[in-house]
Amino acid sequence: MxxxxxxxxTILHVDMDAFFAAVxxxxxxxxxxxxxxxxxxxxxxxxxxxxxxxxxxxxRSAMAMVKARQLCPDAIVLPGNFARYHEVxxxxxxxxxxxxxxxxxxxxxxxxxxxxxxVRRMGDPLEIAQYLRARIATTTGLRASVxxxxxKMVAKLASRQAKPRATATGVEDGQGVVVVPAGTExxxxxxxxxxALWGIGPSTAAKLAGVGITTVAxxxxxxxxxxxxxxxxxxxxxxxxxxxxxxxxxxSGGRPVxxxxxxxxFPVDLHDAGELAAVLTEHAERVAAQLRSKGMVARTIAIKVxxxxxxxxxxxxxxxxxxxxxxxxxxxxxxxxxxxxLRGGVRLLGVGASGLSESADEQLTMFMxxxxxQAIEEEWTPVTTAIDxxxxxxxxxxxxxxxxxxxxxxxxxxxxxxxxxxxxxxxxTP
Amino acid sequence: MKFRxxxxxxxxxxxxxxxAVASRGSSAVLSGLLLHCEGNTLTVTGTDLDLAIRxxxxxxxxxxxxxxxPAKLAADIVRSLEPGALTIDAVEERVDIAAARSHFGIHAYxxxxxxxxATAATPTFHIGAKALTEGLKQVVRASSSDDARPLxxxxxxxxxxxxxxxxxxxxxxxALRDLGVASGGLADSDILVPARSLNELARLTNGSGxxxxxxxxxSANEIAFTVGNVTISTRLLDGTYPDYRQLIPESYPNQLVVxxxxxxxxxxxxxxxxxxxxxxxxxxxxxxxxxxxxxSTDGDASETVxxxxxGDEFTIAFNPTxxxxxxxxxxxxxxxIESTDASRPATVRSAEHTDFRYLLMPVRVS
Numbered sequence: 001m002x003x004x005x006x007x008x009x010t011i012l013h014v015d016m017d018a019f020f021a022a023v024x025x026x027x028x029x030x031x032x033x034x035x036x037x038x039x040x041x042x043x044x045x046x047x048x049x050x051x052x053x054x055x056x057x058x059x060r061s062a063m064a065m066v067k068a069r070q071l072c073p074d075a076i077v078l079p080g081n082f083a084r085y086h087e088v089x090x091x092x093x094x095x096x097x098x099x100x101x102x103x104x105x106x107x108x109x110x111x112x113x114x115x116x117x118x119v120r121r122m123g124d125p126l127e128i129a130q131y132l133r134a135r136i137a138t139t140t141g142l143r144a145s146v147x148x149x150x151x152k153m154v155a156k157l158a159s160r161q162a163k164p165r166a167t168a169t170g171v172e173d174g175q176g177v178v179v180v181p182a183g184t185e186x187x188x189x190x191x192x193x194x195x196a197l198w199g200i201g202p203s204t205a206a207k208l209a210g211v212g213i214t215t216v217a218x219x220x221x222x223x224x225x226x227x228x229x230x231x232x233x234x235x236x237x238x239x240x241x242x243x244x245x246x247x248x249x250x251x252s253g254g255r256p257v258x259x260x261x262x263x264x265x266f267p268v269d270l271h272d273a274g275e276l277a278a279v280l281t282e283h284a285e286r287v288a289a290q291l292r293s294k295g296m297v298a299r300t301i302a303i304k305v306x307x308x309x310x311x312x313x314x315x316x317x318x319x320x321x322x323x324x325x326x327x328x329x330x331x332x333x334x335x336x337x338x339x340x341x342l343r344g345g346v347r348l349l350g351v352g353a354s355g356l357s358e359s360a361d362e363q364l365t366m367f368m369x370x371x372x373x374q375a376i377e378e379e380w381t382p383v384t385t386a387i388d389x390x391x392x393x394x395x396x397x398x399x400x401x402x403x404x405x406x407x408x409x410x411x412x413x414x415x416x417x418x419x420x421x422x423x424x425x426x427x428x429t430p
Numbered sequence: 431m432k433f434r435x436x437x438x439x440x441x442x443x444x445x446x447x448x449x450a451v452a453s454r455g456s457s458a459v460l461s462g463l464l465l466h467c468e469g470n471t472l473t474v475t476g477t478d479l480d481l482a483i484r485x486x487x488x489x490x491x492x493x494x495x496x497x498x499x500p501a502k503l504a505a506d507i508v509r510s511l512e513p514g515a516l517t518i519d520a521v522e523e524r525v526d527i528a529a530a531r532s533h534f535g536i537h538a539y540x541x542x543x544x545x546x547x548a549t550a551a552t553p554t555f556h557i558g559a560k561a562l563t564e565g566l567k568q569v570v571r572a573s574s575s576d577d578a579r580p581l582x583x584x585x586x587x588x589x590x591x592x593x594x595x596x597x598x599x600x601x602x603x604x605a606l607r608d609l610g611v612a613s614g615g616l617a618d619s620d621i622l623v624p625a626r627s628l629n630e631l632a633r634l635t636n637g638s639g640x641x642x643x644x645x646x647x648x649s650a651n652e653i654a655f656t657v658g659n660v661t662i663s664t665r666l667l668d669g670t671y672p673d674y675r676q677l678i679p680e681s682y683p684n685q686l687v688v689x690x691x692x693x694x695x696x697x698x699x700x701x702x703x704x705x706x707x708x709x710x711x712x713x714x715x716x717x718x719x720x721x722x723x724x725x726s727t728d729g730d731a732s733e734t735v736x737x738x739x740x741g742d743e744f745t746i747a748f749n750p751t752x753x754x755x756x757x758x759x760x761x762x763x764x765x766x767i768e769s770t771d772a773s774r775p776a777t778v779r780s781a782e783h784t785d786f787r788y789l790l791m792p793v794r795v796s
Contacts (some may be wrong), residue, residue, distance in 0.1 A: 317578030318576045365601045366601050366602075
């Protein structure tokens with residue numbers, strides 16, 4: 001095959017600046033200019049997002065909330081409002097959709113866009129990036145940074161360089177848009193630490209450091225063969241391509257959902273088997289509701305149990321036919337929990353569904369031993385369909401099961417749990 | 431304990447034994463490797479209590495003794511040193527690693543807390559390493575990773591006509607391979623070996639020559655494989671394996687014979703439309719070959735493969751990944767697919783060798 005012609009950089013990585021925290025500041029203007037943290041407000045929560053004012057204190061997202069509070073004792077800590085972030089994210093994605101249909105969303109606050117189809121209509125990618133930032137600012141009041149490159153990895157690294165920066169004296173505006181022209185990718189990535197590349201986690205970085213490689217330039221120089229020897233075929237080839245600014249992975253719109261999961265960390269460790277089963281059942285219902293809302297079934301159900309000492313146990317079970325009723329998924333999950341020796345209190349419990357599909361095709365088995373689960377699924381499918389129909393018309397708390405009733409009425413079991421970043425503190429800061 | 435070793439020999443031993451070390455162990459000492467120096471022999475042992483890997487090799491022994499060093503840190507340090515000789519000196523809970531111009535002093539774990547890993551018994555039989563590797567690659571892939579079916583996460587080893595039979599199934603497919611033994615034989619009992627340890631074994635024996643053999647010793651609850659200077663031992667799974675023999679049909683009315691690469695490439699191509707791992711590929715058997723079709727939310731694909739088919743014209747559907755696993759495990763140019771109907775198990779096997787069979791349950795399509 002002939003050498004491909006030089007590519008024009010048309011891949012944009014659009015990343016909202018401090019998204020969740022910025023939405024909070026937007027909704028509560030009195031927070032402007034202050035260090036704001038969004039995340040699990042309890043002792044075991046993690047920081048989901050923070051303003052640049054908080055970053056000046058060394059706070060980062062994914063940091064333990066306890067540590068973040070130590071670094072920045074004056075921070076305003078908010079539990080987050082996922083429904084609101086989702087709403088703003090939808091507005092942002094509507095702006096993307098004005099430009100191109102080749103959008104690969106990564107979470108609520110970032111996306112890759114291939115704008116090649118829009119160049120003739122809207123101008124070069126830099127102009128498109130400036131248009132996007134202006135449109136996002138006028139429709140949502142928020143700021144985004146954009147990186148432009150010939151590959152997704154380069155675009156993502158470029159958007160990071162475009163970001164505002166927190167310094168000891170205040171927040172410095174970033175460039176907003178950074179373009180890496182075609183042919184300069186290698187030079188662009190060369191000075192970066194290897195950890196900046198996708199697919200290099202702490203263990204790979206340590207392996208590379210062991211042979212004296214700490215920058216992308218060193219990684220690029222070492223040659224593919226050596227990397228394959230060090231890291232194995234797949235990883236070696238991948239990293240060699242990345243280090244040279246190549247990444248053949250295209251922007252893929254509409255990547256299918258691979259798994260759905262739900263977990264929660266408890267404010268205090270749970271010891272009681274009944275309480276654990278109740279949490280598992282609630283998670284199973286939420287997972288099932290999300291499956292049904294996507295029109296999918298899951299063949300593999302997994303649970304995750306983290307003990308007080310942080311040891312974590314996962315168990316999974318695969319069914320011959322996909323499930324999407326809360327009862328059947330709860331049955332599989334509680335059976336799995338029963339197989340885990342409970343030593344001490346449980347800190348975190350989760351339920352996950354994978355092996356997702358839209359079809360009800362049945363993988364036949366040699367030994368039929370999951371008849372009980374299938375019977376529950378069949379029994380509950382018509383009931384669940386009826387409940388979903390009522391909820392679609394009258395809302396998620398219009399109808400439900402008796403066990404989801406408390407003094408305030410029926411609890412919403414259809415979406416994600418509100419405490420997804422860790423348990424809420426007894427008295428949140430504001 | 432004090433000894434001198436070449437960096438490469440020690441680095442390799444630490445990496446090999448380190449594969450048994452639990453990534454998130456229940457106790458700190460299990461994240462360590464036991465070093466035991468006696469005379470000029472160093473033994474390195476790693477274990478997660480289920481699986482143990484032990485490597486023995488020659489060093490220059492200075493003082494006999496025992497130490498438990500942190501597995502990952504020690505392996506990283508030794509690998510990073512300049513090539514050449516290095517000295518390990520352990521006194522109580524401190525280990526000094528010294529090379530030409532580098533020196534590390536690291537904390538060790540109390541050796542007394544390291545679990546007692548029994549020394550493997552003398553092998554009762556031997557098997558060619560090359561054939562064993564081949565068999566493991568064919569069979570272990572069919573074992574289950576499903577914790578709800580612990581027995582199926584193992585591979586059954588059983589005596590068959592004086593040879594060794596290996597069987598694995600996840601209840602959707604079943605792989606069976608018969609191997610001749612070089613000497614001795616398995617006692618006349620079924621044993622169930624965790625697939626994980628066999629994957630480690632296959633890693634170790636991969637690339638073996640025609641002359642290499644694996645020694646096997648087993649008791650009622652443990653099995654040990656010895657390859658050169660490395661011994662892998664594992665606890666056996668306890669329970670009665672499902673009776674696989676009754677699942678294998680005596681004969682099949684339908685038989686398809688096709689080129690292995692042709693069929694493999696065709697299935698791989700149509701599988702491109704399968705992104706959920708559950709959408710089946712349909713095989714429409716007809717005189718002169720087979721037509722493959724996949725219909726998914728992304729669209730549809732079809733492919734015609736020429737071959738010899740005898741039997742009724744009908745359509746059977748399979749999970750494409752399971753089908754590919756079966757075709758890939760056949761070690762000849764032509765693959766035979768035998769079937770009865772759309773809801774009973776089909777067999778994938780070689781046209782020439784009879785020592786391997788892959789039984790595959792269909793998908794019932796709605």
